[in-house]
Amino acid sequence: MEEIRIGVYVCWCGTNISKMVDVEDVAREIETLPYVVVARDYKYMCSDPGQDLIINDIKKHKLNRIVVSACSPRIHELTFRKALENAGLNPYMFEMANIREHVSWVHTSREDATKKAKALVAGAVSRVRWHNSLDKRFVEINPATLIIGGGISGISAALEIADSGKQVYLIEKTGQLGGFAAKIDLSSPFMYSAPQMINPKIDKIFKHPQITVFLNTQVEEMSGYYGNFTTKIKTEEDHEVELKFGNIILAIGLSTFDPSVIENYKYGKIPDVITSLEFEQYLISGKILRKDGSVPKNVAIIHCVGSRNSNYHDYCSRLCCKNALKYSNLIRAAIPDANIFELYSDMRAMGDGCEELYSATSRKNVMFLMFDQKNGMPDIREASSDDNCKMVIEMDEKLSGERVEIPADLVILMVAIEAQKEAKKLAQAIGISMCGNQFFIERHPKLDPVATTTDGVYIVGSCQAPKGIPHSVAQARAATARILARINVGHVEVEAATAKVNEDICCGCQTCISICPYSAISLDEEKQVSVVNEVLCKGCGTCCSACPNGAIRAQHFTDTQILSQIDGLLEKSLQLQEGLL
C-alpha cells in the first residue's frame, strides 16, 4: 500500500475565519498529526495563488491526500477537487473541514473556536486517510425542460427554448396562461396594452410543436438530478403522466397581499375600498364606477399597502408606485374633473420612463400627500351625511406637518407583492432555498442571479423577488441561455460516489432492492447477489444503511471513513480539554 502523505491548508478567508480562529495555531498543531506532511495557512485558499499552493505542494511533497479547512464544501469543494485534478491527483482524495459557517461565524470565543477548528480539521485528516480514488462518470442530459408557471416569465422561457428545437413542458396551476400580465390592462410606464403583448405569445405557445402545456396542474414531487429529472403530474383529465427532463425553470410568479388585515383601510368593510388588482379589472372593463354605479368624484390611491412596513413586509414591492402613477393618468383621462389623491410614503417609481411618468402625472392636477409608515398611516372612515363625499381619509401629512382630511368616493389600495403560497412546498420538493419572505433564493445575488444551489434548477421572474415584465423576461431569457448552453454540451458529470456491492458478503436477502428510491438495484439471479446500476444510483446511501451485513457500501461515505472522522474529531477535542486524555 502506498504511503499516506497528507497536506492540510487552513484558510483565513480574509478576516472571516481569522478574526475568530487562530488559523496559524491550527496549522501548527495539525502538522504534528500522523501522516500530515505539510500544514499551511493562507489568506484565501480559493484564490488562484491559494490553489497553486496546493498544486505545488502535491508535486513537491508527493502529497496524495489533501484537507482544506475553510468555508462550506457547498461553496468550494468542487474548486479544490479541480485543483487536485490539475495536480494529477484523483479529486476524491480530498476532504474539507468547514471552519467558517460551522466555527468562526457562529462562535464568540476565539479560544473555544480555535479548539473546535482543530478538532474538525483533525477529524478531516483522520477521514481522508481512508479515501479512495473514484472515477468520474457522465450521463447524457435530457434535452427537455420543465417550466413551472405560465406567466410572462414562463411563457418567454418556453418560447425561447422551444424555438431552438428542444422540448418544453409548461405547467400552469390555473386554467389559463398569462399570469399577472394577463390581469392588467396597460403596462406602466409606457402604457403598452398588456393583452396585445401577451395574447399572441400565448397563441404561439399552444400551437408550438415543441411545447406541451398542462393547465390546472401542479407539481408535487420531483426526483432525479441535474440532467435527468423526473416528475409525476396529474393532468386536468386526471391522467397520471410521468415527465422526464434535464432542467427546470421555476417561474411561479407572485401573489398579492390581503389588505383586510390593516384595520385602518377597512378593506372588505367599505365596498369602494378596492385593491389595485381589482382596479385593473375596472380598467379592462372600461368603466371606473363605484359599486352603486355612480362615477367617483374623488379618487384616493394609497401606496405601500403591506410593503415597507415591519408589521407586514419589510421589502419594497417595487411595482406599485409606477402603477399608482399609471392609475392617476388613466383616471384623469376617464374622469377629467375628478379629484385625484396619491397617498404615498416615498415615491419609488424608478427605472426607464418612470421619473418622466411621475413628473407628467404631477402636472395633471394630482395631489401627492406623504404619510409616515410608523406614525400617521391614513385612516379611512365612511363619510357622514353632511360630507360631500362617501369616505373621508384622515392622515398626518408629513411634508406640511398638518393633519388633513381627504374626501374619497373610491379608494385604491396598492397591495404588496407576495410570494406564491405553494412556493414553500415546491422549494422542498425540488430542493432549493427560500428567503424569510418565501421568495426563492438565487445561487449568488450578484454573479449568479437566475441559477440556484441545485444544479439544473433556475428561478425567474417574481418568484425570486417582486419585479416587472422587462426584468422577468430578461431573467427568463438568461435562464434559457444557460440551459441551452448546457444542453449543447450534451452530458453532465454525475456523482462518482455511488453504492457498491461486495459480492463476497452479499447474501441476496434483497432488503436493498425495494428501498432504493431510484430503482437502481436488482438481483443477479444466478449469483444471488444485488447489483447496483451505477447510472441510476445517486449515492444517496439509503441501501447502505438498510443493508444488514454491510455488503453495500456508499463509496466516499464508508463506515470506516465516517467513524475515523468521528474518532479523529473526538480524540483531538478530548486532548484539548485538559485532563480528559
Add this chain to the structure above:
Amino acid sequence: MSEEENKPKLKLAVYWGAACGGCCVSVLDVHEKLFDVVANADLVFWPIALDIKYADVEAMPDGYIDLTLFNGAIRNSENKHMAKLLRQKTKVLVAYGSCSYMGGIPGLANLNTKEDIFERIYNETESTINPENIRPQERYEVDEGVLTLPEFYNDVRTLSQTVDVDYYLPGCPPQTERLLEVFTAIVTGLGLPPKGSVIGAAEKSQCDECTRKKTENKLIKKFYRPWEIVDDGETCFLEQGVICMGPATRCGCGNRCIMGNAPCRGCYGPAPDVIDPGAKMMSAVATMIDANDANEIEKIMEDIIDPAGYFYRYSLPASILRRKMR
C-alpha cells in the same frame, strides 16, 4: 516410538468467564472425537472437567499453553484476572463463543448499572427479604482470616476489550464441527487466517445458506413474535413479520435455528467490517415497515417487544452503544 508419538503434544486450556457453561459442554460435544483431541493435545486447564487450580496455572511459564479457548464475558475481577493470566501463559488465545467475542447474553446487563442489578437481586426480587439492606462484600474478616469475593464490575466487557485476542470463534455455543476444524487447523499449523480474524464461520450471512423462499417483498405491516404466528415453514421469516437476525449474522452454524423453524437470533455475530450488527439490523428492519404515516409506523414498531434484547441479544458490549449511560 514412532515419529508421530515423539511429536510434543499441544497444551490446551479451556476457561469460562461470565458464561452459562454451554461453551464448555460444546467442547465435550465432540464425543468420541475427544480421543483424537487427547491424542494430539494435553488438557492442562479446564475447570469444568479437571481439578487444576489457578495456582497451577500461575506456576506455568509464560507461553506454556499452546491454545486457550476462553469462553464467557468479562463481568468481574476474577474473569479479568484469569483473562490476563491466560493471555500471559498462552500462545494462541481464542475468544470462544458469543459472550467472549461480543459480550453475549451476560452483556445485556449493560442495559442496567451495577446498582440496578444489586437492587433487584438483593432487595426487590419476590423471594428476597433483606430489611437490613445487606449486600455482598468484597472483603469480610472472620476469625479464621479474610474472605474475599471478586469485584462485580459496572460494565460487562468482551475478551478483546480486556486482553489481546488472536482469534474469535463465534456461536452460542460454537458448532462443535467448527471447533474441530479450527483445532485441526491449529494442530497442523495450516490454514489459519491473519491474527484478529473470525474463524469457524463464513463471511456471508445466514441468508446465503437459508433455504427459505425470499423475495424483495419485505413489507411488514405487523411484527409477530414466533409464537404469535403459524410459520408456513418455507417463507423468509422477515417476510412473515417475524424478526430474524439472519441477514445481519454470519453463517457457519449450519442454519441451525432456521432449520429448526426458529428465526436466527444472531449468535454468530456480524459480517466482516460491521461494527454494530444491532444497529445494522434495526436499520434494515426499519426499511421494511410498510407505512408512511408516522403514527402508523409507531404503532407497528410497538409490536417489537424489547428491541434492545432482540437486536443486541449477543452484541451489546461490543457495539458502538456498549451500554446504557445511566
